[in-house]
Amino acid sequence: MQQKPGPFTFITPTAPVATPTHGGRAKCLQRLIRLDLPVPRTVALSFDAVHAIAAGCEPDVGAILAEFPEDALLCVRPSSEDPDWGGPGSVLNIGMNDASFVTLADRIGTEAATALYLRFVQGYAVHVARLDADIFEDIHGVDSDALSEALRVYQDEAEEPFPQDPGVQLAGVLRSMARAWEGTTARLLRQAKGAPADAGLGLVVQEMALGLGAGECGSGVLQLVDPQTGKRQITGRYLSQSQGREALTGGKAIYLERDPRGPSLEELAPQAFAALKEHAALMRQRLREEMQIEFTIEDGQVHILDGVRVSRRGRAAVRIAVRLAEDGIISREEALMRVEPRALSEMLHRQVAPAAPRDRIGQGIAASPGAASGAIVFSTREAQAYAARDEACILVRRETGSEDVRGMHAARAVLTERGGITSHAAVIGRGIGRPCVVGASDLHFNMAKKTLTTRDGRVFRRGDIITVDGTAGDVLAGTPEMVEAAQDDSFRTLMAWADAVRDIGIRANADTPADALTAANFDAEGIGLCRTEHMFFDADRLTVMREMIFADSPQGRRGALEQLLPMQRADFIELFRIMEGRPVCIRLLDPPLHEFLPADRTGMRDLAEALDRPLSDVERRVELLSEYNPMLGMRGVRLGIAVPEIYEMQARAIFEATVEANRAGLKVVPEIMIPLVSAKREVEMVRAAIESVAGQVRGRTGAEFEFRLGVMVETPRAALRAGDIAGYCDFLSFGTNDLTQMTYGLSRDDAGRFMSTYVQQGVYDEDPFHVLDRDGVGELLRIGAERGRSADPGITLSICGEHGGNPESIAFCRAVGFDYVSCSPFRVPVARLAAAQGAISDKIK
């Protein structure tokens, strides 16, 4: 037997408004009532009504009380558009007084009624009369003495007796809650949660369902899924003779469904449990969402007090959305829209368990998600030693450079003192899926003594175990409990749905076979950026590279490069093999040559020995090649034109690899990308050189093959002159990292020092290295895309900077008409989902 649901009344302010808003809770309760669920009588006050009360208007308590039975106990709760925005903290009660106490004592017993009255008086005193909580601290026990004492203390402190009139109580409660919403603390809190400045508060007045008294009485919460995993499983708690959410904290709470671990509501009150299950299923079906239900049982009868969306993270969000769509409750498109793209990245990495205790010893920028524990090491050599023993280690550096990449591969996670979201460590970390915290400047890094010292003086040495939480940006001592990464069926289903609707390509940036494997696993449609410089840092290659740098003639350089050729070719064959004919875009050598030379004296001495040259020669060469602003120096295509042998060797390696891959049955059309272009003539010259190499390889091997040549647009000038440049190439790929640096005149390596202050002070809305700057950099992208397309409508346009995987950037790239975005392999799923959401949003418009 279902209890008839209570009436639902909206109270709007005297001044009429077009569509009064009452907040999410009110709307939800109204829907539950329309579904004939057993919700107590409810009155909802609109935002405008509450705002008027806060501003000093007298609430029309008579009208509200008239909706309820005389002498009913009521409770008042906040109702806002988003539960995250908070609001007045407590649920406040109305209607308790000396008279109702007598009635209530008859119904639920004197002790329970006394406890309720006591709680009532204290709540009212603190939240409405604004008295100190500690005025009641000498009152102990739950009896009539305590109650009298409490009422006396109230009268002394408030200088008036505890109000007996429910109307007076209600007016006080409404006023207090209305004002709490408009106070500074609440406003700052809302701001922090991202609420709009004019977010409003509604209030819901509801008849109390007590959960106390004769028969089976109690309260609890229920949901049909496990909020951690999203799996179908009734979870929640129930506590007899309790109110509100006590079941969640009370020690004697029981399970809901029959459970081997202990007693359950199903056993205790099978009918009530069945009713609850039925209500929950109906709510899921009709509210089209997994809901958490707050309920009360009074003498075996179920009352539903409230329903809120089950809060969820990463994998739970995916599973819930997919299940709702599979059950036909929502469409696939709606399921796609319901998952926050960034939530996916949680699933792709091991994480510190949300409930695990955290011994935080430092904090920095969360540069690459996931968490890993291991022994502290301070050098690539040590990291490799650990890796050789298959022991976990964390690479700790002031900052990383190309020479640390092998160390990063060998370590489980990386921690640096300096750098920002697009520093070397961050970019590589994300690329190879290593958790990474950068810019941990509150830790003192002593590289000489090989120690990390915390603010409060704790010292961590080489070999000590720490955990890098790259999702949160934390450095933790020891090894907290972890949650493993998992790509379950739901994930794969969601991804398939996303691919079915999205209309922009997603590729991955991948420098190594390992990266390419990850990219292929995540169904990237190709490699959008393969940075070849990382291929030159293996010990044997580095030596040859340095020989090349020290060669005095083109012949000498060619001789050294000749040795690198077979290695490069092997790299490319491997990449082509892994990508199985999907496009691979290879960027020709980009960094300045000095990056391949040692920076310190020991390194230079070693090099002098290796090359059998005097140390002074090495020092002189290093000095000659050093630059004031390496970012703006002799690199990219400038190097390609000054030392043409390098690009020639790379082109040959690419073409020979293509021939070999095609002979093995693949159909490879390699893409070659020229970095740091600023004038069309650069492209013209490199194109001529590469075409000549292609001709030679075709001639020598007798094999035909095609290739595509493109430009990495990363100087503002290349974007502005895209029209000219388009005439010499097949694709333009916008490198938004460097483009952002040059558009702002801001080096990402040096920006870390002030970027957070700049964003905090609102000088920049966002870190432009993190979120694509649509107004400045974006304008250059738009100009470049327009001019490139109008010169050559068939040209392929893409973005391959760190921004490539950002949902906001993807929306932008779709709007500008790019063909694909390329991002680090681990962001590919995020990008696929974000692209799908963009396409769906456009369809809805």
Next chain:
Amino acid sequence: MQQKPGPFTFITPTAPVATPTHGGRAKCLQRLIRLDLPVPRTVALSFDAVHAIAAGCEPDVGAILAEFPEDALLCVRPSSEDPDWGGPGSVLNIGMNDASFVTLADRIGTEAATALYLRFVQGYAVHVARLDADIFEDIHGVDSDALSEALRVYQDEAEEPFPQDPGVQLAGVLRSMARAWEGTTARLLRQAKGAPADAGLGLVVQEMALGLGAGECGSGVLQLVDPQTGKRQITGRYLSQSQGREALTGGKAIYLERDPRGPSLEELAPQAFAALKEHAALMRQRLREEMQIEFTIEDGQVHILDGVRVSRRGRAAVRIAVRLAEDGIISREEALMRVEPRALSEMLHRQVAPAAPRDRIGQGIAASPGAASGAIVFSTREAQAYAARDEACILVRRETGSEDVRGMHAARAVLTERGGITSHAAVIGRGIGRPCVVGASDLHFNMAKKTLTTRDGRVFRRGDIITVDGTAGDVLAGTPEMVEAAQDDSFRTLMAWADAVRDIGIRANADTPADALTAANFDAEGIGLCRTEHMFFDADRLTVMREMIFADSPQGRRGALEQLLPMQRADFIELFRIMEGRPVCIRLLDPPLHEFLPADRTGMRDLAEALDRPLSDVERRVELLSEYNPMLGMRGVRLGIAVPEIYEMQARAIFEATVEANRAGLKVVPEIMIPLVSAKREVEMVRAAIESVAGQVRGRTGAEFEFRLGVMVETPRAALRAGDIAGYCDFLSFGTNDLTQMTYGLSRDDAGRFMSTYVQQGVYDEDPFHVLDRDGVGELLRIGAERGRSADPGITLSICGEHGGNPESIAFCRAVGFDYVSCSPFRVPVARLAAAQGAISDKIK
């Protein structure tokens, strides 16, 4: 009695062309004939006719010879549009043979006729028959034996007798000259001189006026001005019994006008001299130009063989143009158009005398014009010691930085191993008017041993005397003869005319009172850029600046800055005083703080002592402040926002100086410029801080004053967002140095290494740091100007980079609608003239 001028005939090719071109010399001769001047009979062959001959067509020699008396001696000369484009080297003669020799010997004597025939045969042999010149080397003397021997040698080598038919001779000469023009050497030469690829050659066939024989015979050249100075003075030489230009090299040549130093034509043949003077005056009047006349006298009769524009440099060009206008021969506007703006800068600096022998020991980039000699010094300290003794020295550095500015002031010229046209040394050198050669990489700089070693091993040590020729980019040993700088009346007249027609403002970049004085002397309309950082490098200020950097709190920083305030205020008062109320635009501090710290260990140790801090403290701070890409780091407005005390101090100094200057009767409205802006909020914040300081100064002094706030647009983003930024400022000044660096992604300090190769290979048309890149940087200027203007039509727009003084940039700035350009003080006259020329060109269109 004047001889009747000869006829003038144009010979065009068989295939008719619309307007055949005959070249400059032919045109000039035609005009002289029309003026009834005594020019010998002349036939001109058009470009097309000559081109046809080079291609193998037989010239119609009969038609040409028919224009001349039978048996006349003729000469053939090239005729092209520009005398600088060269052409076949020699004047070749026609008509000498055994028969005419007899007639000639009767007329001018056997010896003279023999000499002529001998010269004739040899010239024909070498230039037409293409025989080696040394086949005649055994022939000595000028007699009939020698002549027979020469004709025999010719016949042996050419395997045919010397042609006696004038038609055969003429055909051979025409063919030879036509082909010489189309040869590779001539083509490369023309290319180097900037001739168009299709430049043509005409030929002029003229009856010879011999200058040999009875009565007063001879030849010479005459001009009415001194070509070095442009002053009115008959200059040239005359030599009796000579031909062609022999008078210029022959030892026995005499003066033209009566001269105390020796005999003259005026005394020797007064009538001929008077006729010549009259002809020259007529030519000046009717050809509207100062002409050099080539003349011959035959038995007292004057013949005018040719007239060419007097070649001239700097001051002569100015004086000639001004005098022609003052004499009413040309208009003032034409006078303005006739002076190459860059020629002015020659007048403003001391130069190595054009004819002085040059012992060149090294070469680099001509970074700042003028020349100076002095002893080599390798440090600022040494330079100051020389300056204190009032002895000339040359500062030699690998490259210069802010710490070298005082040394550059103390030295007479600057020489650096590295850097390009906009390196620090170049910019400062031009700014303070010191000759400067940068990037002299063919000299080996050993800073430790204090030596300069040339390619061929000559070693120059500290104290050795060298000369830096910053106009040519040369380093010379010793002290060659110099020409002093001079601004004469003509210069001032021309400038006044320029100011009357130009329609864009010209300001100067001036950092010091000395610069400001130069600017005021050159009538700059204000200071467009005063870089305040140079004010902080005096020893006493630097120490305080460093104290500020090491201060740990805003209070500490304010304390240090408090000491700098009166010095800054005094700087500004001085600037305001010198500029006498003309606008002064002061840029707030721009460079990163590490520029104020020592880079080497000794400096750090000194600093540690001075600050009484441990060395490790100093090292740590230096390391902390060091940057990967200082150009893109913590500088400009970023520093202003991070350490607001600095800009506050500067604003206070500016406002207090304004109050004081105004009390002294000036009307100063200071302009304050914020560097390195990339977002409007930066401007908003700095504006608020500066307005607050203004309010304080107004309150404290009780004085009213106005000021203007502006933004230095030097990041691409600032140009793109000029619309937003305009809302917060009164002016936008485009800093094209940094804007070029960022648009190209190219550091000017690092570009020197490959820029010359890049320009040679045609990768870039020009060095963009030298000539404004209209296509890329220019587009950002256009975008910035349009958006700035459309947001605020009253906003002042200007350019203040190194490009400001370039004629091409000024044309661009006029087209875009800028209000003024600002350039280094010594380029102000160039800019004034270029601006006038732009305005005149527009009027003509």
